Amino acid sequence: MSDKSEMNNTAAQSGEEPIIRVSHLKEYFPINTGFIRTKPLKAVDDISFSIREGETLGLVGESGCGKTTAGRTILHLYKPTEGDVFYRGKPIRTKQDITEFRKHATMVFQDPYSSLDPRMTVADIIGEPLDIHHMYGSKQERRDKILELMDRVGLNSEHAARYAHEFSGGQRQRVGIARALAVDPDFVVCDEPVSALDVSIQAQVINMFDELQDQMHLTYLFIAHDLLVVRHISDRIAVMYLGRMVELADADEIYDRPLHPYTKALMSAVPVPDPKVARANQRVQLKGEIPSPLNAPSGCPFHTRCPYAADVCRESMPAFEEVEKGRFVACHRVKEVN
Amino acid sequence: MALLEVKDLHTSFFTDAGEVKAVNGVTFQLDRGKVLGIVGESGSGKSVTAYSIMQILAGAGKIVSGSIVLDGMELVGADEKVMKHVRGNKVSIIFQDPMTSLNPTYTIGKQLMEAIMLHTKRNRKEAWDRAVEMLKLVNVNEPEKRMKQYPHEFSGGMRQRVMIAMALACEPDILIADEPTTALDVTIQAGILELMKDIQKQIGMAIIMITHDLGVVAQLCDEVIVMYAGGICEQGTADEIFYNPRHEYTKGLMRSIPTTSNAGRKLEPISGTPIDLLNMPEGCPFAPRCDQAMNICIHRKAEKKVINSEHYAACWMNEKPN
Ligand SMILES: Nc1ncnc2c1ncn2[C@@H]1O[C@H](COP(=O)(O)OP(=O)(O)OP(=O)(O)O)[C@@H](O)[C@H]1O
Ligand SMILES: Nc1ncnc2c1ncn2[C@@H]1O[C@H](COP(=O)(O)OP(=O)(O)OP(=O)(O)O)[C@@H](O)[C@H]1O
Ligand code: SF4
Ligand SMILES: [Mg+2]
Ligand SMILES: [Mg+2]
Numbered sequence: 001m002s003d004k005s006e007m008n009n010t011a012a013q014s015g016e017e018p019i020i021r022v023s024h025l026k027e028y029f030p031i032n033t034g035f036i037r038t039k040p041l042k043a044v045d046d047i048s049f050s051i052r053e054g055e056t057l058g059l060v061g062e063s064g065c066g067k068t069t070a071g072r073t074i075l076h077l078y079k080p081t082e083g084d085v086f087y088r089g090k091p092i093r094t095k096q097d098i099t100e101f102r103k104h105a106t107m108v109f110q111d112p113y114s115s116l117d118p119r120m121t122v123a124d125i126i127g128e129p130l131d132i133h134h135m136y137g138s139k140q141e142r143r144d145k146i147l148e149l150m151d152r153v154g155l156n157s158e159h160a161a162r163y164a165h166e167f168s169g170g171q172r173q174r175v176g177i178a179r180a181l182a183v184d185p186d187f188v189v190c191d192e193p194v195s196a197l198d199v200s201i202q203a204q205v206i207n208m209f210d211e212l213q214d215q216m217h218l219t220y221l222f223i224a225h226d227l228l229v230v231r232h233i234s235d236r237i238a239v240m241y242l243g244r245m246v247e248l249a250d251a252d253e254i255y256d257r258p259l260h261p262y263t264k265a266l267m268s269a270v271p272v273p274d275p276k277v278a279r280a281n282q283r284v285q286l287k288g289e290i291p292s293p294l295n296a297p298s299g300c301p302f303h304t305r306c307p308y309a310a311d312v313c314r315e316s317m318p319a320f321e322e323v324e325k326g327r328f329v330a331c332h333r334v335k336e337v338n
Numbered sequence: 339m340a341l342l343e344v345k346d347l348h349t350s351f352f353t354d355a356g357e358v359k360a361v362n363g364v365t366f367q368l369d370r371g372k373v374l375g376i377v378g379e380s381g382s383g384k385s386v387t388a389y390s391i392m393q394i395l396a397g398a399g400k401i402v403s404g405s406i407v408l409d410g411m412e413l414v415g416a417d418e419k420v421m422k423h424v425r426g427n428k429v430s431i432i433f434q435d436p437m438t439s440l441n442p443t444y445t446i447g448k449q450l451m452e453a454i455m456l457h458t459k460r461n462r463k464e465a466w467d468r469a470v471e472m473l474k475l476v477n478v479n480e481p482e483k484r485m486k487q488y489p490h491e492f493s494g495g496m497r498q499r500v501m502i503a504m505a506l507a508c509e510p511d512i513l514i515a516d517e518p519t520t521a522l523d524v525t526i527q528a529g530i531l532e533l534m535k536d537i538q539k540q541i542g543m544a545i546i547m548i549t550h551d552l553g554v555v556a557q558l559c560d561e562v563i564v565m566y567a568g569g570i571c572e573q574g575t576a577d578e579i580f581y582n583p584r585h586e587y588t589k590g591l592m593r594s595i596p597t598t599s600n601a602g603r604k605l606e607p608i609s610g611t612p613i614d615l616l617n618m619p620e621g622c623p624f625a626p627r628c629d630q631a632m633n634i635c636i637h638r639k640a641e642k643k644v645i646n647s648e649h650y651a652a653c654w655m656n657e658k659p660n
Contacts, residue, residue: 062523063494168611198380199550203594203607210604227524228553232596232605255598269528271553273597275576278557283532286525289493 017089018050019187019219020074020105025083027066027073031294041294043069045243046083048320049328051187056213056220058234058251060227060266062290066243067223068110071189074221075105087187103133106180108173110192115176116164122175123160126150129182149178152215153208170201177208181216189221194229206233227270231255239263242301243293245320248328259329259338261306300332308337339410340367341511341544342391347404349383349390358615360386360399362568365642368512373538373545375555375576377591378565379612384548387565388514392431393421409511426457430505432498434517439501440489446473446500447485450507457508472503476533495526502530506537513538514546519554531558552595556580564588567613567623570642574649584651586631587624622654630655 025047028040044066051057059067072078074085076098084091092101106129109115116125126146129135136142147157153174164172173193180188190209194202206229212218224230230237231251238248239262247260258264265284272278286305291297297304303313312332320330331337349361361383368374376384389395391406393413406413408428413421433439441449450469454460460468466485473481476499489497498518505513515534519527535558538545547558555562555576562579564572564587572585583589593606610627619625625635632654640652 062525170611198612199552199591200379200594200608200612203605204609206596207605207607225523228596228598232600265525269524271524271527271531271551271557273552273556273580273592273595275556275580277598278553281557283528285529285532289495290523 016053019053019088020051020221021086021089022050022074023048023084023086025070025073025085026081027069027078028081039294040081042243042296043293044073045296047240047243047245048083049238049245049248051219051221053186053219054213054217055235056222056233058230058237059221059223059240060225060230060237061240062266063225064290064293065240066293067240068191070240071107071191071221071223075107075189076101077107103183104185105187105189106183106185107189107191108176108180108193111196113169113172113196116172118163118165121161121163122150122155122167125164125175126178126182129179133183135183145182149182152181152212153178154204168201169197170205173197173205174208177205177212181212184216186217187219187221189223191223192225193222195224195226202229209233227255227267228273239266242291242296244301244330245328246302246330248320250326253327259323259327259334260331261308261333261337262302300330308333341370341409342368343405343407344387344391345405345407347387347390347406348402349386349395350400350402351396351398352400353398356616359568359618360615361390362618364404364565364568364570366563366570366573368544368546370511370544371538371542372561373535373547373559375559375562376546376548376565377550377552377555377562380550381612381615382565383568384565385516386568388431388516388546388548391514392425392429394425394431427508428510429512429514430508430510431514431516432501432505432518434520440497442489445486445488446492450485450500450504453504454507468507469503472507473500475506475537476500476503477529478503495522495530498522498526498530499533502534502537506541506543509541510543512544512546514548516548517550518547520550527554534558552580552591564591567618568615569623569652571624571653572649572651574645574651578645578649582645582649584645584649584656585624585653586628586655588651590627590629622652632658 025044027044028042030038031041033039047070061067073080076092087101092098123146126149127142130142130145136145150157150160155174164175194205197205222230222233234251236249237251237254239246241262247254247263254263255267258267265286268284288305291304299315300313300318303309310333318330318332320328323329323334345365347361347364351358351360364387378384390401401414404414408424447469451465454465454468469485470481473484478484478496478499519530549555559576562574562576563570566587572588579588583592590608594608596605608627613623621636621638622640625631635654640654642650642652643656645651
């Protein structure tokens with residue numbers, strides 16, 4: 001991406017400083033390919049975008065496209081291979097920056113079954129971040145804080161001494177959320193927080209994310225593969241494909257009028273829970289399989305499956321550019337295909 | 339006569355903690371060439387209903403009573419020889435995770451050919467041709483080359499398509515698909531659903547589609563069964579179920595999912611937690627979570643009531659004069 005488009009990216013998001021700005025972020029994993037030889041797996045490859053204070057940015061894309069890695073790298077749970085993350089305009093670079101950043105930025109994990117230590121009580125799971133950051137003056141204060149958090153996420157305070165495995169999936173996810181909120185963050189990366197839950201429980205947890213956002217003035221990066229859930233909760237949505245960001249726009253806009261050929265296919269593939277709409281839906285069928293990120297295609301990463309691919313697509317990487325106000329797309333042929 | 343008639347089916351698991359009544363009086367019919375969806379929350383008995391038809395229940399599971407008539411033949415109490423024939427030639431099942439059903443140490447071709455030779459009268463050469471033809475049918479590219487590859491060399495979506503090919507190779511009358519696309523990405527899922535629909539039209543088989551995903555149901559199914567706590571709470575054509583739900587659980591389910599029209603608004607979740615099958619309430623099993631529950635709901639089970647010729651529901655709200 002050119003520096004000019006990055007300036008636009010930030011400028012377009014109103015005058016004020018975004019809470020998170022990601023600039024040319026890369027995360028490459030070295031993969032052994034033989035005797036002492038390694039090859040980089042480009043899990044996240046040069047993504048740049050900003051998140052405004054108070055908004056929910058949805059992040060979607062198919063399995064393996066780099067969503068989780070992007071979330072973890074932004075939080076510096078992985079050290080970025082290249083690029084920067086700015087929190088309220090300040091780059092996160094030193095160890096000290098990271099420690100400070102973690103008091104403001106936390107993560108809710110996908111799997112409520114495996115992400116909680118079965119030998120810890122609920123109170124200790126929620127209290128652990130408080131211990132790490134020395135965030136209380138007395139045992140009583142710690143206890144009060146834990147009970148307040150449990151109350152916030154709708155857990156019965158009488159259950160504080162129970163173990164996580166005694167809870168249902170929905171309750172476990174609440175424990176995970178209470179833990180993420182313990183340090184009183186203002187930015188939370190939510191990685192598939194409702195995917196493992198039954199639909200009726202899913203709705204309870206989605207509503208809770210909404211309410212907590214209002215009460216605690218939270219900003220979310222909300223990762224999920226269920227596009228209807230993401231659309232429901234997000235203000236804007238970013239779409240990734242093979243480690244790259246291909247489109248970023250307002251949630252309704254991207255859903256109703258996708259511009260990138262991959263987004264078009266993705267949106268048309270969503271099974272809509274309405275028989276009449278489903279019958280009328282014209283699907284964009286994609287040919288072929290998603291390429292391995294170890295052998296990403298030359299040029300546009302989507303050209304092997306794109307119905308509109310031309311020579312230029314095979315030769316050069318399209319820039320992630322603002323094609324309409326507040327709307328970013330990485331496609332050489334965005335004008336022709338729309 | 340319907341192709342499949344299930345009548346008052348009861349299936350239980352006899353565990354140390356007691357009898358788990360997983361399927362609790364299920365009755366439905368399936369006609370040739372139709373797609374029937376079964377939805378309902380986790381643990382409501384969808385898979386056990388399917389496994390009862392196939393009689394592939396885990397050790398502690400038993401059909402306690404009821405009848406399952408396939409093409410005029412009673413399956414409850416039938417001996418294993420009959421069931422083997424049914425499982426191979428009449429009803430096929432595909433599971434959520436294709437890796438558990440494919441043998442990692444044999445090539446895809448060998449596994450397909452064995453299934454074909456076991457269930458149809460074909461020799462090796464004919465089985466090979468048939469296998470290649472099936473792979474083509476499910477859109478696996480370069481099928482001859484793919485025949486010689488092992489399951490781990492296939493992507494998740496391709497493995498699921500191989501499973502479909504295998505299930506279809508013996509030309510079943512009924513294909514049972516138990517969450518066949520839950521583990522797959524939406525674009526891959528869309529391809530597989532499209533494919534199932536195509537094949538179903540081509541060869542005229544019936545499909546029982548078990549899923550959590552109401553979007554999948556809307557796209558694929560002619561009829562829908564909604565299960566709650568081991569029983570059917572509502573049953574009807576897809577349009578009736580989506581546009582005219584008449585059981586409070588179904589209504590709650592519809593309100594709790596994000597759709598294209600309720601974006602930005604609050605979802606209305608179903609309150610409470612799923613039922614404990616070891617401690618079933620005496621009345622309507624949904625009463626403890628139902629906003630509309632009346633006195634009678636707590637004490638008496640509602641009978642199945644005819645809403646119209648295409649629609650049944652078991653909910654006391656339908657008895658209320660309005
Ligand atoms: N620690 C790691 N070491 C090596 N490769 C990794 C590591 N973590 C992720 N990858 C690879 O990086 C790519 C992106 O993975 P990531 O988990 O970020 O995808 P995702 O979009 O979150 O997928 P999903 O929807 O399945 O969760 C994948 O090819 C994955 O195999
Ligand atoms: N082998 C078993 N032993 C004991 N109980 C079982 C066994 N298999 C299933 N059950 C119980 O039977 C009930 C119905 O299970 P079933 O697998 O049919 O649910 P389901 O509707 O398919 O749910 P899901 O959507 O999670 O797949 C559940 O309460 C389950 O705990
Ligand atoms: S750049 Fe070319 S290949 Fe890539 S999405 Fe656009 S048209 Fe398709
Ligand atoms: Mg992930
Ligand atoms: Mg099941």
